[in-house]
Amino acid sequence: MMHTSKQAILWKPLKEQKVQCLACCQFCLIEDGGRGFCGVRQNTRGELFTLVGDNVAAMNVDPVEKKPLFHFMPGSMTLSLGTMGCNFSCSFCQNYTLSQPPKEHQFRQGQPVTPEQLVSTAREYRAGSISYTYSEPTVFIELVLETARLARENKLKNIIVSNGFQSPDCLKEMDGLIDAANIDLKAYTEDFYQNQCKSRLKPVLDNLVKIREMGWWLEVTTLIIPGLNDSTRELKDMAGFIKNNLGAHTPWHISRFHPTFNLTDRQSTPVETIEEAWHTGKEAGLEYVYTGNIPGHDGENTTCPGCGEIVVSRLGFQLRSVNLDKGACAGCGRKIAGYKMSRA
Ligand code: SF4
Ligand code: SF4
Known part of the structure; x- marks a missing residue:
């Protein structure tokens, strides 16, 4: 099986060409030639490589x-x-x-x-x-x-x-x-x-x-x-x-x-x-x-925590209507938490 590999970050070398991956809380100990639990980080001769870096x-x-x-x-x-x-x-x-x-x-x-x-x-x-x-x-x-x-x-x-x-x-x-x-x-x-x-x-x-x-x-x-x-x-x-x-x-x-x-x-x-x-x-x-x-479902909509009005109405992942003014409820003026809500 062909795949490219690039040197990984977040690991440390151990004895006998083992390595420990430090990318996630599995903290896998990986023998030479082996891979971590995720299957995409591989120890080759005491160095850790990623198989999905590119x-x-x-x-x-x-x-x-x-x-x-x-x-x-x-x-x-x-x-x-x-x-x-x-x-x-x-x-x-x-x-x-x-x-x-x-x-x-x-x-x-x-x-x-x-x-x-x-x-x-x-x-x-x-x-x-x-x-x-x-x-x-x-x-x-x-x-x-x-x-x-x-x-x-x-x-x-x-x-x-x-x-x-x-x-x-x-x-x-x-x-x-x-x-x-x-x-x-x-x-x-x-x-x-x-x-x-x-x-x-x-x-x-x-x-x-x-x-x-x-x-x-x-x-x-x-x-x-x-x-x-x-x-x-x-x-x-x-x-x-x-x-x-x-x-x-x-x-x-x-x-x-x-x-x-x-x-x-x-x-x-x-x-x-x-x-x-x-x-x-x-x-x-x-x-x-x-x-x-x-x-x-109604539960897809954002309601204003201040007055209870619907401020963003959605259907699935699409916006239906937006009732915001500069990121705040157009009805009562309460700010709606988030980033660039006003662009909606
Ligand atoms: S599961 Fe993958 S990313 Fe997590 S520590 Fe093991 S080798 Fe590293
Ligand atoms: S991608 Fe799948 S296996 Fe991985 S955390 Fe999400 S649900 Fe779990």
Whole structure:
């Protein structure tokens, strides 16, 4: 199998040509000739290489609402790209054809790209930003950083859509380059993260707090799965964590699960469960709570936390109407949290 490789960042050499990857909180110890858990970072004779530093496996121009980001340059387009590989193994992964094959050494070569090509494609399609998404940007951090630097120089914003499992050093590398993030809070138990994702909850919670401190625009997404993370207790815990640690203005996207990949033993999430979660978020004091994967649902709209009027009406990922004046509710004047809301 042919693929190119570039020297990776964020690793350290150990004895006997072993290395430790320091890009994410898996902190893989990798023997000479071996690969990390994500399957796209390889030890060759005591040095770590990335197999996805210069090729993408998926690329599209989407509304930024699709990430989902509802409070960041609403109505703008974003160039979305991702490579093969992920540092999680979620049983319910919707992008499993991208995220999982490298773990089995089934490495489908993506399309070769350079940061220059990505930036010029974004400009050609009049995108306002570049989104590193689909699989997990942490495992292609080298391409993220190189592209994000160039994007910045060209006045484009940078967005990550991530599981939030970066190492502290990896987050530091991205600080100053990333403008907005949608981070999954997949559940509120270590059990779920261990059994359903082969990862851990604690680093994700820590990173959410760090990202808030670093000042990126932050939205949070939770996929609600029947019987796994949909108890009233757990929903309250997640809403409470967001409110108390990230702030009431943090948008929370509660999304409907459909059976896929290794999780086909249960039905799609009932719409009532998503509505209950929506109410739980509101009751916890969150100002912006959204339903996801139910096109046409009222929960896609932004209501003003001041007067309750609809200030941004959406249908799926499209804006229907906008009732904002310079980023504030046109009715009562309350500022609506976000970045460049006024352009909507
Ligand atoms: S990015 Fe994470 S999963 Fe991949 S090799 Fe590094 S530590 Fe392991
Ligand atoms: S973190 Fe996302 S891309 Fe990675 S396995 Fe989980 S659902 Fe799939």
